[in-house]
Amino acid sequence: MFSVRKQRETAMSAQTQHRTARDLLAFILLASTLGVATAVVLCGVTLLLAAPAYGAPPGEGTLLLKAAGSEQAFAAPLISTDVTFRVSGPVARARLVQTFSNPQPDWYEGVYIFPLPENAAVDRLRLRVAERVVEAEIRERAAARAAYEQARSNGRRAALLDEERPNIFTTQVANIGPRETIVVELEYQQILRYQDGRFSLRFPMVVGPRYSAAGPLRVADVERITPPVMRPGTEGERSNPVAIHVALDAGVPLESVESSSHRIAVAAPSESRREIALAAGATPANRDFELSWTPRAGHAPQAAWFTEEKDGKHYGLLMLLPPAAAYGARLPREVIFILDTSGSMAGSSIRQAKEALELALGRLGPGDRFNVIEFNSYAQRLFDEAREATPDNVRRAARWVGALQARGGTEMAPAIKLALNGDEGGSDGSRRVRQVIFLTDGCVGNEEELFRLIRERLGGSRLFTVGIGSAPNSHFMTKAAQLGRGTFTYIGRVEQVREKMSELFAKLETPVMKGLEVRWPHGVQAESWPARIPDLYAGEPLVLTAALDKLQGDLQI
Structure with missing residues (x-):
């Protein structure tokens, strides 16, 4: 049972703690509370920036410049990236500033693809070109794109920000003048991850190449989620330097x-x-x-309740750590x-993944059954069906x-179909x-195709994703684990595999x-996430x- 009251109930610190966190809650919680509906809406809106320009019309996060009517692009020199x-407690606010320059004597359009955390709530975008500063305006995606194209053809300054995936964004900047400096400022907020006694913050700096099948299975927007690749020999000595302060x-x-x-x-x-x-x-970059911090022994949060009132509505965030489970008899798996x-x-x-899998095989017990599936362009399994975990x-x-x-390629769907059969228990009919x-x-x-497969075929299974490498697709890994009612583990280096x-x-x-189940106090109207x-x-x-209409009574879980 947990008390739902106007003052914050928390086991985390003194009175002034997390004051900033409370100021940020309403925005984050509004998005989180709306859940799936918000995700659908966000995919249909675009940020549009526009301001007049006086030049002639133009006939890993990096800004690529291309002339009108040309598909060839070159990288705008990146002067600096500051993050x-x-x-404050479980909430982070980030400010990203990237400064580019156009060293050419011509006008160009810039295309900028960059990653963000999959749970980031972007609430501000500002563009500075020369002496002009323009702020973002939210419009429906089709309307924003039409306005952008019109502004570009008229020689006006304009920029378009699209959310391609929850962790991939694309910005287009029209009419960048000769030898101008371009500053892109973006701010977002996110709720941090707390797991195994540690808080963690992860900032993606790489948009990895995304595999897409050819033919009828090809993803319609593959070009918009694939960062442009410069021709060999044209990249110069760029290192995409980034400075980070927390x-x-x-x-x-x-x-x-x-x-x-990082050190x-x-x-x-x-x-x-x-x-x-x-x-x-x-x-x-x-x-x-990735940054993590551990509270001192005896000070780890057991319960935290934050509230904020905005426009007559109350927003709350609850973090509750259940009591440690008693270790009983090991269940057969x-x-x-x-x-x-x-x-x-x-x-x-692949070295990290194979080492992790070998460790996992070594932890199987006498009462367990197991199988191994590998996939690239095709999928195959070691055994026709799961077998007893005998030493042999x-x-x-x-x-x-x-x-x-x-x-080979990355055809995940066949592997998921082999692993998830919709059954409630083991393949041998056991529970x-x-x-x-x-x-x-x-x-x-x-x-989205893979998420649909997981929903349809999960049955009684639980899916645990393990992200491998320096820049895994955290959007896919996190949501697949959520749909699979499991957890997501990230391994960035070989040295982390065992831990x-x-x-x-x-x-x-x-x-x-x-x-x-969550039971809200009687008489309180609440919309919560996850549902x-x-x-x-x-x-x-x-x-x-x-989001609640009032704060009173006790919450039961």
Whole structure:
């Protein structure tokens, strides 16, 4: 039971903690509460920027310039990229500023594809070209594009921001004048991830190539989710340098702050606050930035309730960590491993994935059954059906996995069909727990088709995604795990494989809390997200956002 009152109830810190977080809640919670409806609406709107221009009409996040009527593009020199985060408790606000220049004596249109976190709520876009500053205006996608095309043909300054996927955005900037400087400023907010006693913030810096099948299965918007590739020999010595600064106010005393992706410099103004920057200053934007922090023992949040009133409505965010599960008898499982062996996994990614899978095979118990599926352009499984995890079968699987190589396309659908059969239990007719572990970089463009397959064929299985590599498709990995009622684990380096997989094993081998329901106080009208409470695994909190007409009474879960 949890009290729903106007003042905040929290076990996280003193009175002034997270003041900034409260100021940000209404915007984030409005989007979160609307859930799927919001996602549909966001896909249909575009940000339009427009201002008059006085020049003649033009006949990894990077800005490519191209002349009117030409398909050839060259990269605008990137002068600087600065990213600033302000973290207050479980909420982060980010400000991204990228400065480009047009060194040419001609007018150009710029095309800018860049990644953002899949749960980012973009609330501001500003464009500065020379001395002019223009702010974003939200319009329906078709209307915004028509206005942009009209402005471009009339020689006016205009920019168009499209959400191609929740984690991929495209900006087009029309009529960039000779030797002008272009500054793109973007701000967003997000709720941070809390898992296994750690908060984490991840900032994507790479838009990886997305695989799309040819012919009738080709994704319609593949060009819009594929970053333009410059011709060999034209890229020069660009390194896409980025500087990152994080102002962290955790609200509780901190035990540690670390980054698994970059070397960082950390200053500690107080026991609950940290100032973090990249140790090397600006660094190449060639891998995602990840930062995590752990509250001091005894100070980890058990419950946090934040509220904000806006326009006569109350918005709330609840984070509740269930009591630690008692370890009982180990339940027999049927575990299906899916390994991505497509060409995008070549190099360190396939080594990480194979090492992770070998560790997983070694954790199988005598009462478990298992199978292994690998896919690239085609999918194949080791056994015709799941087999007992005998020492001989496990050794055979380890040898088979060790011989696999990364090559070919990324046809995920056949592998999902082999792994998910719609059954409620094991393939032998038993009621054993059925778990599917999917190791991939997620570099596909047909996410919606795959999500549909998971919905249709999940049955009683649980799907756990393991993101491999320096820049996996976190939108696909996160949503696939949500639909599969499992969890998402990210492994960025080989050195993390053992730690991350051990944490995942703890979830798989621990009793799960299922069938959770939220009962709002009598007489309170509430719209909450997620509408269906997911299964809870060890070390994971319940995070619930809601819009309410009043704050009174007790919430029961």
